[in-house]
Amino acid sequence: MNQARRYTYLTLYGLLLMSCSETSLTSKGMIDYVQSKDNGLAKEVNVDGWAYKIQYKPAEYILAIEQLQEPDAINKRTKQLENAAWFNVEVSREDKGIAPLRYNITSIEEYNSRYDYMLNYAAGDFTLIYNHSDTFKPISYHFETTYNLSPTETMIIGFSLPKNIRAANNDMQVVFRDRVFSGSIIKTIFEESDLSKIPKLINQ
């Protein structure tokens, strides 16, 4: 009898492990998964010494970072994040030698003009093309200034998705017309095949 019970427990434990290993991750595992370059959710485009790191932030990743504990708070936050796609866009010199806003400036006016662009105008230069057809402009934009303490400038951008799409499940192309650093157009695609593999977050 004891033997039978032991086998049952072992089988159940094995099933639990298998279900968790493939599609569910802890907060730490989720953060590592999303930030890894191998999973297609963190992209980098390099142009003329500039590095643009574009990080897609699925709702599970944001919840993992925010470490919410209360089920009500988790539900509320999940609802807020639905029907939108969130990204962090980091700009830096490839050698991380100097803060981008200070790179090769010749006057304080030039610095202020770059700063002003990042604060007030860069949002207008972002576009999301969903499923190769629908074009969206940002619904939310925030420039995270570090006052040149870090060699990276970060922009947090949110786009709404087509109606009834709770989380992105088709190809998404992010387009940034950079008018300040490289003066080029930066594009990257987050593929449906990678988006469909995003694991679930285990509520701890």
Place this chain on the structure above:
Amino acid sequence: MKVKYILVCIAISALVSAATYYIVGQQDQKGIAVIDAVKLFNSYNLKVELENEAKVKLSFYGKKIDSLTTLLQAADSKNIQDEKLISRYQNVKRALDREYEQSNQAINETVWIRLNPLIDEFGQKKGLHLIIGANGMGSVLYQDNVYDITQEVIEYINNRYESGT
């Protein structure tokens, strides 16, 4: 006699095939390719998009010049020499020329900064030793399709641009 004749024919065709195979093989080993640089530049999506963007600004000046021209013609038909209008026309024309030149230069620089590393990367991936850029100015006087990889490179650069990989 007939058998001997057939054998000689077979031997000759085998020799010719071997020689052709050797020559073509030698050419492949040299790893030389030709790209139509003008076609490549004009087909790069980044160039097309930057140019479309510049056109909006240039058309603004174009419309201004059109309306000033109409005013000048009207004045001319009444034999009026409006110096202020002429000076305004010349200023806008100069601004248009300056804008055109600056945007052209900026587009050229931005596009070649992106294109050059991609062409290097393509050459390395394909194991090429030399890529010649034909630009219609006489650097390449003749090429046959064997060496022309323009279309393949256009697809490569646009795919890299659009996917950001």
